Amino acid sequence: MILNRRGFIGTLAASGAVLAAPAVLGQTKPRVVVIGGGAGGATCARYIAKDSDGAIDVTLVEPAEVYYTCFFSNLYIGGFRDFESLAHRYDKLTGDYGITHARDMAAGVDRNAMTVTLAGGETLSYDRLVIAPGIDFVDGSVPGWDLSKAEIMPHAYKAGPQTQLLKAQVEAMPEGGTFCMIAPPNPYRCPPGPYERISMVAHVLKERNPTAKILLVDPKEKFSKQGLFEEGWQKHYSGMIERIGPDFGATNVEVRPDTMEVVIDGEVEKVDVCNVIPAQRAGEIAAAAGVTDDKGWAPVNPHSMATHADPNVYVMGDASAQGDMPKSGFSANSQAKVAAMNIRSELTGSKAFPAKYSNTCWSLIETDDGVKVGASYEATDEKIASVDSFVSQTGEDADLRKATYEESLGWYAGITADIFG
Amino acid sequence: MAGRGDIHLALGLALLVAWGGSQVSASEIGDAGKGAEIWGECSGCHQIGPEAKDAIGPKLNGIFGRKAASIEAFPYSRSLERAGRDGLIWTLETLDAYIENPRTFASGTRMSYRGLKDAGKRADLLAFLRDFSDKPRDIPEAEPTARRTLPELPPEVLALKGDPEFGEYLASECQTCHQASGADEGIPAITLWPEEDFVLAMHAYKQKLRPHPVMQMMAGRLTEEEIAALAAYFGTLEE
Ligand SMILES: Cc1cc2nc3c(=O)[nH]c(=O)nc-3n(C[C@H](O)[C@H](O)[C@H](O)COP(=O)(O)OP(=O)(O)OC[C@H]3O[C@@H](n4cnc5c(N)ncnc54)[C@H](O)[C@@H]3O)c2cc1C
Numbered sequence: 001m002i003l004n005r006r007g008f009i010g011t012l013a014a015s016g017a018v019l020a021a022p023a024v025l026g027q028t029k030p031r032v033v034v035i036g037g038g039a040g041g042a043t044c045a046r047y048i049a050k051d052s053d054g055a056i057d058v059t060l061v062e063p064a065e066v067y068y069t070c071f072f073s074n075l076y077i078g079g080f081r082d083f084e085s086l087a088h089r090y091d092k093l094t095g096d097y098g099i100t101h102a103r104d105m106a107a108g109v110d111r112n113a114m115t116v117t118l119a120g121g122e123t124l125s126y127d128r129l130v131i132a133p134g135i136d137f138v139d140g141s142v143p144g145w146d147l148s149k150a151e152i153m154p155h156a157y158k159a160g161p162q163t164q165l166l167k168a169q170v171e172a173m174p175e176g177g178t179f180c181m182i183a184p185p186n187p188y189r190c191p192p193g194p195y196e197r198i199s200m201v202a203h204v205l206k207e208r209n210p211t212a213k214i215l216l217v218d219p220k221e222k223f224s225k226q227g228l229f230e231e232g233w234q235k236h237y238s239g240m241i242e243r244i245g246p247d248f249g250a251t252n253v254e255v256r257p258d259t260m261e262v263v264i265d266g267e268v269e270k271v272d273v274c275n276v277i278p279a280q281r282a283g284e285i286a287a288a289a290g291v292t293d294d295k296g297w298a299p300v301n302p303h304s305m306a307t308h309a310d311p312n313v314y315v316m317g318d319a320s321a322q323g324d325m326p327k328s329g330f331s332a333n334s335q336a337k338v339a340a341m342n343i344r345s346e347l348t349g350s351k352a353f354p355a356k357y358s359n360t361c362w363s364l365i366e367t368d369d370g371v372k373v374g375a376s377y378e379a380t381d382e383k384i385a386s387v388d389s390f391v392s393q394t395g396e397d398a399d400l401r402k403a404t405y406e407e408s409l410g411w412y413a414g415i416t417a418d419i420f421g
Numbered sequence: 422m423a424g425r426g427d428i429h430l431a432l433g434l435a436l437l438v439a440w441g442g443s444q445v446s447a448s449e450i451g452d453a454g455k456g457a458e459i460w461g462e463c464s465g466c467h468q469i470g471p472e473a474k475d476a477i478g479p480k481l482n483g484i485f486g487r488k489a490a491s492i493e494a495f496p497y498s499r500s501l502e503r504a505g506r507d508g509l510i511w512t513l514e515t516l517d518a519y520i521e522n523p524r525t526f527a528s529g530t531r532m533s534y535r536g537l538k539d540a541g542k543r544a545d546l547l548a549f550l551r552d553f554s555d556k557p558r559d560i561p562e563a564e565p566t567a568r569r570t571l572p573e574l575p576p577e578v579l580a581l582k583g584d585p586e587f588g589e590y591l592a593s594e595c596q597t598c599h600q601a602s603g604a605d606e607g608i609p610a611i612t613l614w615p616e617e618d619f620v621l622a623m624h625a626y627k628q629k630l631r632p633h634p635v636m637q638m639m640a641g642r643l644t645e646e647e648i649a650a651l652a653a654y655f656g657t658l659e660e
Binding site for chain 1: 503506507508586587589590591593594596597598599600601602604605606607608634635637638639641642
């Protein structure tokens with residue numbers, strides 16, 4: 001017998017639960033529109049649909065038929081996974097959970113009328129709106145580069161054809177050539193992501209093109225898991241990677257895609273591949289909806305993920321400004337569950353419990369050499385605040401590093417099942 | 422059903438917690454002579470001494486200071502192997518907890534031993550085992566860095582009946598890594614896990630008796646009430 005869990009509603013004194021008055025009971029089914037079918041949006045849509053047992057009508061607005069995860073896309077570049085392993089479809093969300101997939105871009109939001117307009121012209125009305133569009137790039141943050149140059153100097157920071165292009169470029173590098181990465185300033189998605197990518201590119205070059213060089217141009221003083229990456233680079237790729245930090249002009253960089261040149265503090269470098277990861281902001285639709293601040297991110301209530309601008313609009317994942325959590329798929333998934341619980345509570349009167357959040361980011365440095373960093377978080381009135389954390393240690397033995405890598409494979413299988421059903 | 426299990430497990434926990442906080446600590450060294458008699462309960466599966474070989478269980482010479490599941494050729498359970506990899510070292514304290522309830526440490530351990538509830542007898546057995554370690558005199562009577570133990574909890578807190586709906590929400594956090602389908606590549610499955618084992622395991626992580634930094638962190642911030650809620654939720658799935 002499967003116990004009907006919903007049967008407990010109202011029969012048990014809730015532990016720390018807030019019983020909210022249902023906002024729109026009585027009317028026809030309440031409607032939730034979710035913009036963006038990535039780690040945040042798809043999780044949120046799935047949890048609302050799953051836990052409300054059909055009592056809430058959920059529409060997911062996402063132009064793509066297939067979502068390619070950015071997480072593990074570096075491992076694809078390194079040759080540890082094939083491209084198809086990054087692909088996830090929406091058929092379980094529509095088939096098993098009754099979610100409607102509107103295959104289109106959201107073009108505008110009218111918060112007064114509570115409607116979303118799609119690029120194709122259709123208008124959807126909502127009782128609650130979820131905006132989870134991930135990131136867009138800040139125009140002009142790397143002089144000489146804009147999206148029209150991404151075919152020459154790829155960002156590969158939204159997974160898909162860009163990732164394939166970068167991998168192909170690395171593999172086609174001339175013998176002894178130079179790979180350059182322009183790393184982004186804070187805050188950006190996946191703090192260890194650029195450095196895991198450097199490791200994966202080094203892994204490929206070590207095998208195919210061992211005299212090649214890697215130039216990492218980084219405007220930040222410090223970066224995520226720095227000690228671990230630097231130890232690993234020394235151990236596995238000694239002499240191959242050069243990092244230019246802000247002291248040596250990394251904050252004064254220009255690229256020339258037509259001649260494949262990078263100008264660092266006036267010095268011209270000729271490179272063979274240039275991976276430009278520009279500064280970032282919330283996906284454009286969040287700004288169009290008027291829920292972002294002057295830094296380009298959407299500030300949210302740490303207890304619920306509802307925006308400060310509008311309590312009927314929730315933002316989660318990379319696009320949100322929430323406090324201490326890094327912009328990661330794990331964080332987006334964690335935040336989406338808190339939002340889903342609160343949205344259900346507001347629309348159907350189900351219980352809402354105090355928010356809990358967590359994150360762990362695994363990175364692969366070389367075959368079987370995995371590391372991780374993580375933290376748990378709680379909501380304070382001011383922000384989502386870190387309460388505890390851990391990070392892999394330098395000098396760990398090979399067994400533990402291998403186990404950490406294997407754990408990351410388990411995590412990938414787990415989180416993608418949790419996002420897409 | 423959840424109700425009965427809760428009471429049973431509350432008693433087990435009360436014991437566990439009482440030992441952690443009381444004077445008569447099992448980590449004080451016992452009487453090796455008496456321990457030799459208790460060894461009879463172990464010797465069906467384990468050997469010890471100069472001639473000892475791995476049998477149904479691994480040989481136990483030099484167990485103190487050894488990493489869990491570290492005899493190369495021995496086919497340990499995946500649970501124990503994982504614990505070893507995560508850094509579990511056999512000490513007076515960890516062995517004491519393992520012998521008290523093997524599943525506290527490794528839910529899937531192959532050691533089919535109910536556990537020894539009497540702390541005095543455990544201390545005697547540990548004294549006996551210790552005599553077969555390399556340099557028994559170098560093994561301190563108690564761990565130099567005493568670990569923080571849980572405060573003694575009133576039985577009514579331990580008997581807390583969890584709210585499964587709260588548990589369902591809390592469990593969603595587990596499912597980022599632990600698959601609902603029960604697949605266990607790289608990360609162990611937690612579905613269909615007996616409630617009592619679940620509660621014991623969470624407390625063992627919370628007390629940092631079980632290694633693994635992620636789980637110590639996750640369990641470390643769970644309250645008694647939340648552990649009960651999670652157990653209750655996983656209980657509803659079981660039926
Ligand atoms: C190289 C790399 C490695 C990474 N590694 C990890 C890792 O190991 N672990 C980890 O946890 N995280 C990792 N990340 C970070 C992770 O990918 C992101 O943090 C996560 O995807 C954020 O989720 P999101 O839902 O906010 O955005 P996304 O997952 O980007 O989803 C946004 C979705 O919204 C859609 N969208 C945008 N605008 C609109 C619109 N107007 N209308 C309709 N749909 C729209 C997009 O098509 C997209 O599908 C990595 C990122 C990169 C780049």
